[in-house]
Structures are given as C-alpha cells and as structure tokens.
Amino acid sequence: MAGSLVMGIDISGGEFAYVVASDNGVVESGATDEWGLYRLIRKYKIRKLAIDNIRELLEAAPHLIKKMAGLPFDISIIQVTRLSDGSEKSMEHLAKEYLGINVVKLSPLQTAEATARLSIMGVGTPIKLYEDETRIIIKAKISTTPGGQSRNRYERNVSLRIKSLAEMVKESLNKGGMDYDLFYRESEGIRSAVFVVYAEKSAVRRLVKPYKGLDVEIRIESALLDSFRFEGASVPSHDRKLIVGVDPGIVAGVAIMDLRGNILRLYSGRSLSRSALLRMVYRYGSPVIIATDVSKPSDYVRKLAAMVNSMLFAPENDLSIDEKTTIAMNLSRQQGVKVATTHQRDALAAAYKAFMNVKPKLDKVEEEVRERAVGLSVDHVKELVIKGMPISQAINEAIKKEQASNNVKVIVIKDKQNDEEEDNSTYIIALEREVERLRRENNELKNELERTIIRSPSGDSTLRTRISYLEQDLMKEINKNMELRNKLKQLEEYLAGIVSGDVGIAVKAEDEEALINLSKRGYYPITTFHSLSMMNIHKLLDLGANTVIIDEETTPGGLRAFFKLGINPIPLKDVIVWDAGDVKLISKNSVMNSLNNLRDLETEVDPAYVEDIIREYRRNRL
Template identity: 35%
Template sequence: MLILILGIDVIGENPKRFAVVSWYNGRLERKGEFTLYRLIRFIRAKRPEIVAIDSVTELGDDLRKFLRALPPGTKLVQVTGRPGEQRSLQSLAKEHGITTGDRFDPYEEAKLSALLASKGVGYEVLAFEDEVIVKVTRGRSHGKGGWSQDRYRKRVHNLVRDKVREIEDRLRRADIPFDLETEEKDYGLARGEFRIYASREELAGIVRPMRGGDVEVRIQPIERAELGFAPLKGEEAVRERRSVIVGIDPGITVGIAVIDLNGNVVALHSERNMPVGEVFRFISEIGHPVVVATDVSPAPGFVEKIARSFKANLFVPRESLRVEEKNELLRSLGIKVDDDHQRDALAAAYKAYLRLKPKLEHVEAKLREAGLLRKADEVKALVIQGYNLGEAMQKVTRRERPAEEASEPEGGESVDVRPYVRKIRELEERIAFLERENEELRGIIREQRRTIERLERKIADYDEEVRKKVLRERELEAKVKRIEILEKQLREAKAVIERLSRDLVKVKRMNVVEVRGSAVPLKVLRVLSWRELERIEREVGLRKGDVLFVVNPAGAGKAIAEELVEKGIRALITEKPLPEPVREVLREAHIPFFTSEELDVKRVDEFAVVERETLEKAIEELLKRWAEEDREREAEKFLRLVEEYRIERIRELRRKAEEELEAEKRKRQGL
C-alpha cells in the first residue's frame, strides 16, 4: 500500500514557518518552507496518512486549529513519545538504525520525524472523541409568503425527514451505534440531530456533509477537553505501559473488567451512560489492552470500537456465554462483583485469558530459560499481538542496551563554531539583499496600484456611458413594444367598430321597415326550452298573435309545443328543422311553422324581422294547403266509412239469406 508521511519542524516565528520533508514509500523529498496557512492547504491537497512532528508544543496556540484542519484519515503524530515521557529525536533515530545529521537543521529534524513515523514510532495526537454530532436541517430560510411558501416549507421538512431516515438506515446497516433527536413539523422534520458513537474516519462514505441545497447536513466531531495520545504501534504501548486484558459489557450501564497477563484482576468498574471517551480514558489510565473481550457472539459494535481504538486483538467466544458459565468463571477467580455488568465484563476478560493461558505459560517458560523473566509481560504482549517468540525476545533485548549507547555523549571534543559564524554572516547579507529587493518591489506595487486606480476610474466612466446607452436602448425598445401593442389594439377596435356599424345599418333598416308596417318583428329565442320561454315572457312578454323565432329548436318536446299552442302564437320560425313531436302538435293546432330560409328572416343578435307580405302569404298558403289536406283526409275517411258500411251490409244480407235458406230446408224436411 502506498503511504505518504510528512515530517515537519518549525523554522521560525512571526509568521510561523515550517520545514517540510515527505516520505513516500521509502523515498524522501524536501518540500520546502511553508507558512501555517500554506501547510494546511498542502496537507488538505496531498492527504498524507501521517503528519509527524517532534513535539506538538511547537504549534503553540495553533495546535487545536491545526488538528481541526486535518482531513479525515490524516494523523498528527508526536514521534518523541507522550508528554512527560519524551525522548530526543537523535536517540530514537539511533535506536531504530537511522543516520542523523545536523541537529540544528529544521529539515533534518523533519526528515527524522518522517522516518521514525514510517517505522511506527510515536504517539497519535487525539483531539476528538470517538463521537460525532451530525445535524440535519433546512438549507435555506423559508422567509415570508403565502400558500406557495407554505408548500415550499412543507416540502423542505419532508426532505429533512427523508434525509434523516436515509442516514438512520445507513448507520443501522453499518452497525454503528447512535442516538437520535428530532423536531417534528408539518408532518415532516424541522431538524434531526444524531450523536454517533464512531470516529470521523469510520463515518467516511456513510454520512457525507451537504451544503447549498434545501437540506443541510453538518458533521461536527466532539473535541476532547484534553488532548490524548495513543501509540502508533502496539509494541510502543507495550514498552511504555502495563499490558492488560480488558472485558467490556456494553449497554446503558457499561461494565469494565481489567486483568493482567498473569490472570490477576486489576480493576472492576461499572457506570451508567458512560461515553466512549470515558471508557477509553479509564482503560488508558490502567494500562494498554492487548486483548479486548466480550461475552457475546457476535461482538457488539461498541466493543469493536474500543478494540480498534487501542489497536488490540478482539476476543469473541464461539457462542455467547451462559449465566451459569459466567458464575463458574467468577467462582474460580474467587472474586465478588457489584452487579451483573461487572460480572459479564470479568467473565469475558477471564475467558480470553484462559484461551491464551497455554501460550503465555509457554512464553514464560522460555523466558525463564533465557533469563528474561523480568520482561515477561512485554514479551507476552508482543506474542499476543502476532510476533513469534524469537522476534519478541529480540525486540526486548535490543531495548536492553545500555543507556549511554542510545543517548548523546555529554562530553567530547569542543565544537568548531567558525562555520556557523560564516553561515550567520551569509544569512545576514542575504537578509539585507532581500530587504532591498522587498523595498523595490513595494515601490513597484505602489506604482501598479496608482495605475490600477486610474484604469478603474476610466472603466467607471466608460461603464456610466454604457449604462446610459443601455438605458436609452431599453427605453426605446419599451416604446416600440408599446406602439406595437397599441397598433394591435387599434386594429381590433376598428374591426369591432366595422362589425357594429354593419349591425347598426341592419337595425336601422329593420326599424324603418317596422315603422312603415311592412315588416313583422319577431321575438327571438336562442333555444326552444322552458327557461328561454320564461325569459321572453319576463323581458318582453308573450302575447296572443306573436310570431316567434327560434335559433335552435333541437331537443324540444310535445309539452312545450302544447304550451305555445295555449299561448296562442300566430306562427313559429326556426333556423333549423323542428323536432317531429313539435311539428305534429303545431300541425294539429293549425299554427304555421317555417324555416328562416323560407321567409328570408333578417336578424341582428336579439332582433329579427320578416317582411309582412311574405309572412302573410306564407301563412295563407300553408293554411290553405293544410285545409286541402284536411278535406282530402276527411273525404278519405268518409269513403272509408262508406266502404266499411257496404262490406258490413253485404255480410249481414248474406247471413240473413243463408238463415232463410236453412229455414226453408228444415221446413221441407218436416213435410
């Protein structure tokens, strides 16, 4: 796997500058001098696995800011050890076979930090708890508004609810423990806040921040009140602290049991609502766990998290321990516990110890033979971590070298300072040259600024002219559009006037004809219906002898025709043919009906007239035709009655003749 490590060391203050050296899979490269701001940008761009420094105190007040700015997955490592237990870079370098150079050269210090970190030396600086706050809220202000704004607000609350459900589902699938608080609104959620018991790195790819849309997701790691230091590799912790086996019973009440590598109980503790950070600190104060154990299978996520935090082996029983088995384990230890949580934790830790006991006893026997029994715990821890016995003993033996071999000699020959004096003079000359160059550049900058101001004034004047020109063009364009609209309205008005003029001429002609008595006014009905009939009676009245004009008689029935007959209208004129039931009723009542084409009706909207002479002639002809038809029908009816009487009479005479003949025949037979 390709690994990038950056070693840094402070060059100077005000502003703070750093020497940066990179280690990339064995290849060292001097990156140059960086200010804090540029260094942070460089780290964000390159995303190294480790940023190594000999002491975090060199960052001073910027330490917290620097830690917050590190991208996820990048560790800040103090290679010289935890505070209070630090060693010099040179001694650590010699211990790990690294050649050292000028100890006053920041780039040399940065190089040593990178090389030591590449060998797993150092402590990771922990600024954050293994807890993260994720807030899901709306991304924009709703503002004021009416119905549309209400719909938008409800939509946003629904989106917030959907995003909360999505994150909740992802966390459950990833088996990451969390707590959730929500605020309901508009059948959705106004906000949702997750407290996730995992590190930022564990959430990578599961929960992502969102900005700029309707929904906003913010991820806020919880900072520690005090910085923590975790060993970069397991063997460092083994060397520094006592190695232990830890059993954990997670839940609302957390149970913790700690035993050493000889099976002795070191600590028992249980606490309600104990956060992950507190569990981590409690265990760290006792020792470094090489095994973290649980009494259930599969292992809870909380226990896995603790094991990962300490880079310890995780012990999970083949199947969850039964209560009887736990009690038996505690009886063999001869330990009494305060509650079930301590019992479960201690049973898990002791079960893990029993699983490792044969291997640990074998290691102890070999160490007794080699005379390294006083380093038994350290070797046992390394063996548990995966080293074979020979490698573990070799590492421990290497650390047994005399202190004088690992440390710098106190005495020795005097140091020749002349090269340093020459170097200082060269640097002073360089500084003077740079100051002169700086002053020249400042003069150039001042001149450039004056030029820029002059050009900006010209641009402003030009912008004003352009603005006026644009305003004139916009005003002209608006006027042209206004003229086009008015011309269109004028054309439409002329068309209306022309149509109304034609209608007015027709009306005038109709009035003249009506006044002269040569025309008959018609009462116009749009349809032949009861409602329309009521309207005519209400507006102009319907009298006996009126002539009606119906635009569309379709759908009329026999009843309304009988009503017209009862009203005593003189005639009915229609634009379209009458329905058959209406025709029959009017024909029976001898009320003439015509179409407008037959009489040449002149109509303008609600006004209609017909030539009196034409109407009278048409009525007279129609009534004559109907009278002739009636006479013919009566004659046919009379002839039909006569014929029927004749036929009936013939039948009757024939019957009488037959009866007389029959009587005559009987009479003859009687004689």
C-alpha cells in the first residue's frame, strides 16, 4: 500500500497542512513544519507529492527540496492547478468540477486533501525539479584532524580510502553500462570524488549503495535543476549557432561565442554535468563546435561533442598560460567582458582559437550569402560548412530547409547574369519575414526571462547574471527588429520613388555590351574609369549609352576628360540611396546635380591631353 500513497500539502503562514491518501481514502492528516513533513515522506515512502502552487513550495521549503534529493526512492511533484493543456484553474474551481465541493474559499487542510484526491484522479502536471542524473559523492566525514604527523598520516589514509572507493564505484557503474563523468577534488591528495551518472537515482542505487564509515561516506542523491520546469513544456530555443569552449574539471569553465566571434557568456561552476552545461548553452543557441585548450581532449569534452553532433576542436599543441592570458585580456578589452577565473580564461581561449580556425570559411560564407540570397539563415549555412559541406551546396541546402519549414521565408536568389532583372519587391517580402521572426524571438526571450526570475530551489547565486544576459539578448533582438523595420520603411519609400520617377536603378555592367543593354532598358550602368577607357566611346555615344555611374574614387580631371568626350560620368557615392550588392538605387535628382557640377568643370581641353589621361588610366589598371 505504501507505494500507492499520495501526499497533498498546502502552505499557510510557514506551516504545512498535509493529507496522506490512497484510493481508499485518507490515511493521515494534520499540520507540521518543514522537517516534520520530510519525516512523513520517508515514513510513508511517498512517491507523489501534490501541491496547488510550486512557487510557494520553493520559497517556503528550499531545504526540504534539497533533502528530498537524497531520498532512497524517486518522488514526483504534481501541480494540480496546471492542467495537461497548459491552462491553470483555481483550487476552488477544480474542487467544484471534480470533487463536487462548492465553497468560496478552501481551508488549508481542505486544500491539502483536494490536491491529494485530484492527483489520484490524474489531474495536474508533473513538475521537474531534479536532473535526469544522479550524483555519487565520496568524501571525508569530518574535516578536523589531529595536527602534525598524525594529521598528515590521517589525510593520506583518507585520500587513499576515497580513491579506493571511487575505483569500486567505477567498476560497478562500468558493469552496469552507465554513462558518467568523474571529478576529483585534489589538494595534497584526493579530498573528494563526485560521479555524475546520467541515469535516475533508482537505477543507480541498484548498482551502488550509500555507505557511512568511520572516516569516509558515500552519498547518492538526485541532482537539482537550477530552476523548475513543467514536464512536457517546450523550452524556447534560438536559431543562433555557437562555439563553446570548455575547460573540464571539478570546477569547469565555459565560454559561449557566436559565429561572429561575439562572447555571449562566461561561466565557471563546480561539478558541472554535461546536461547542465548544455541546458545553459541552449539558452543562447545550439553548439556546432566544442573546443578545448589542450591537444588531447578529455573524455568529458569528447562525450559532450558527441552528444550534440558537434565538431571537436583541439589545438595542435597545448595552449600556454601566456597565450591564454593574452587572448583573454585582448577580448576583455575589445568586448567589455570580465574574465573572472582561470577556468573561464582557458575556456575563452579555446573558443577563440576554434573561431579563428574557421573564420576564413565563415567570412566567405557571409560574402556568398550576401550575393545570392536575402533572408537566408547565415548561421545555418555556416554550420553546414563547418561540418564539411561546400559553400554552394550548403546555401542550396539552407534554402531548401527554409522553404520547407512552417515559417517559410521568401529567399531571393540573385542570378549574377541577370541581376538587372531583380524584382526589388521581393526584398520587402524577405525583410517582412525577418521582422516577424525577430518578433517571435523577442516574445520567447521575454517568456524565458519571466521563468528565470522564479527563485531557484538550490539558491543559485547565478540567477542575476543569467537574467542580465537574457536582457542583453532581448535588447539585441529588439534593436535588430527596429533596424529592419526602418530599412523596410525606407525601401518602401524608394520603391515608390521608382514608380514616380524620382529614384533610378543602377546595375553593375561587366563589359561594353552589358553597359549598352542596360542603358537601352532604362537602367544606369555601373562601371569604372578603367573599364570605360577600354570601350569604344563613339559606339556608346551612337547608341545613347552616355550616362554611367562610376564606382570608384574620382578626380575632377578624370570626370572632365570623359565629359569632354560626351560621356556623363556620375560618382556613385554622390547619388546612391540603397545598396543591394550589384544592384543600387540612386537619386535622379542627385544625378541632375552631378551633371550640373560636370558642366561647371567644363573648360577648353586639348584633345591630345584627353587621350593622354585615358592612356594613363589604361596603364595604371592593367
């Protein structure tokens, strides 16, 4: 019967009203304090604890949450007021609907009984307070020992004892096929050993038993999450791809960097499990590179990279302390981040070296995507390239994925042979899709921030830091959103200007034929003085291709020389209003002003002098 018992509780004024119940009715009820409640849970081997508000339990009984982690059995916590569809109802509403109790306000004892009965009926949502992993802690029972040689001898014996027990635990876990990480704390010998086993406590206890000796003990307990979450609830994720530097050990260092080299988070913590590390990373995106600062990566780092199917980066030689310190100091100055520990320094150096290793490829990806697509996820293309795919193929794969997703973006593919035929309205569609995506990300970050503010049962002192980073992420996304909105509004105005005739379209002309064709179609051809000097000027004039946009630094002499030949060379920098790669939007009013300036430059020039200038351009550019 004990295995089927449920405990319902309600907290009022620091006191816990409780009801222990089964399918057959109430077994025991009353009121007690936090420690009395823990004794009752152990006495009845409660496997299900029902409550109306998890936040009240976290605030009123953090020590109880920690103590329950060490119970010899697993216990689940149910919030009955949150239904399976995610909606929430009051206790009075649920009591009336399911139990036929119609009162304005339930008393604490009535609430405790109602939560127990509702839980037995299957009402409510399970709450996750503990990791899907178990910690085995081997440590000395006392910290004070006799002084002198006796103390040294005692500490050596304890160190050997911890080492021996750790080897026995390793053997048991290996026989059971368990995945685990082992951390030793060493200071003049082994002070403690911590196993993080990636399995539930009940499975671990079948292989390893708690132990209390005269000098050393083995504790087995569930690992606390840094904050609760409802099981089955989705956790917002970010599209961003990441490089994660890791310095493993009893105190681990973590550096999270995006694929542009921006530092998003530095962290160091004791006995950091792989799953806890990944949960932290997933708040910022998904890792594509796991990096270490040593040439032979540890098992921890290898397993971490394998878990997320990421590239594993290790330098050819171990990074020296001087090199890591220099990297950390430079990045700290450049990006305004504080590197608080040597573990953070080592992780940051590893991430930076990995970034610099792939940076040439990433820069090439940025360039190719700008030329070929608008609205395409650059990070997704970079991820594929990092994993070994050619850039062109990676872009095609990313386009297919975007078009097949539920939130389809319109991808504008730029054909280099027909850039002049680009329909500028597709830019608006792509930008609108991007604005909508950023709006969704803003909402997700707000929700994540609200969840994070809830106080952690473990009293995690890093909550403020995490909130600060989330706020920074939110502001970045809001700024991106506003920037895209402004660009969208500006582009709409320019497109209206094209219709009204105030704005013209300029397109890069690769050769003489392209220049003539563009002029015939009403576009402004973009070229350089060097390219223009290689063309048949008389042919251009005969076919009406006399106004060109010059995309380079110009001098009055050069402008005047071509103007005297009948060509109207207009400096691009004087007329451009929108840059879309090989296609530019230009102000026709500015073109007229430039023509007037050319006329002001007009003076009598010896034709031979003009020919000399053209020959000079040819010599300088060949």
